[in-house]
Amino acid sequence: MSKLKLITFDLDNTLWPVDEVIRHAEKTCSDWIADNHPDAAAALSAERVRAVRTALLKEKPQYLDNLTALRQDAMSRAFVEHGFSEPEARRIALDAFKVFHTARNQVRFFPGARAVLEQLANHxxxxxxxxxxxDLQMIGIDDLFAFHHSAETIGKRKPAPDMFAAALRDASVTPVQAAHIGDHPLEDVHAAREHGMHAVWANLVEMDWPVELERPSHHILTLEEIPDLVAQLND
Structure with a gap:
């Protein structure tokens, strides 16, 4: 049996809880618009943004592969529909997204995340x-990762195999030499094992496993369990 060489991690809800981060980032963004472009603030009610996002996704489902473009274009369209010119709407939307993205990367790790990553990165x-x-650089853990692939950089979101295939190529390993750790039953666990990798369900936000999917062979409730689990996978 081949020894484990590569460990890939999902990020949101795997290394940190994401819901509160996004809520805070959206409020920070809304407050910035209200302070800097009060005439545009009325265009960005929660209901309006949801309606615009829904319309954009209906027109172009590929937006799910690029959440940055979806958020930027949704704000831009909301401003245009509120009466702004397209260039002005785009400028405000891009500036507002920078504010959102900065706040979006102010995460609070699950207990032990940094220590576990540092330990694993040695081996x-x-x-x-x-x-x-x-953004791993903004978050401050880019030094621990050999590579970072996203739906935006690859062009396809998980559970499509593209991201997993890119990881195996980057590390020059076979699927049995790789393990993927993530919170999402379909996009992380099922997708990784379909690709032939070891799959670990990181259930740190207390989800229920969907009945339609085969239960995972490995699952953790805290990140501190990972080193022992990895040792098991290697035996």
């Missing part, structure tokens, strides 16, 4: 695979 190649738009 394995680490990679990040995410459908979101977290």
């Amino acid at each position: 394995y190649v680490l990679g990040a695979l995410t459908n979101g738009n977290a």
Whole structure:
């Protein structure tokens, strides 16, 4: 049996809880618009943004592969529909997104995350695979990862195999030499094992496993369990 060489991690809800982060980032963004462009603030009610996002996704489902473009274009369209010119709407939307993105990367790690990553990075190649738009450099853990692939950089979101295939190529390993750790039953666990990798369900936000999917062979409730689990996978 081949020894484990590569460990890939999902990010949101795997290394940190994300819901509160996004809520805070959206409020920070809304407050910035209200302070700097009060005439545009009325265009960005929660209901309006949801309606615009829904319309954009209906027109172009590929937006799910690029959440940055979706958020920027949704704000831009909301401003245009509120009476702004397209260039002005775009300028405000891009400036507002920078504010959102800065706040979006102010995360609070699950207990033990940094220590576990540092320990693993001494023995394995680490990679990040995410459908979101977290920035490892802004978060301060980019030094621990050999690579970071996202739906935006690859062009396809998990559970499509593209991101996993890119990880295996980058690390020059076979699927049985790789393990993926993530919170999402379909996009992380099922997708990784379909690709032939070891799959670990990181259930740190107390989800229920969907009945339609085969239960995972490995699951953790805290990140501190990972080193022992990895040792088991290697035996």
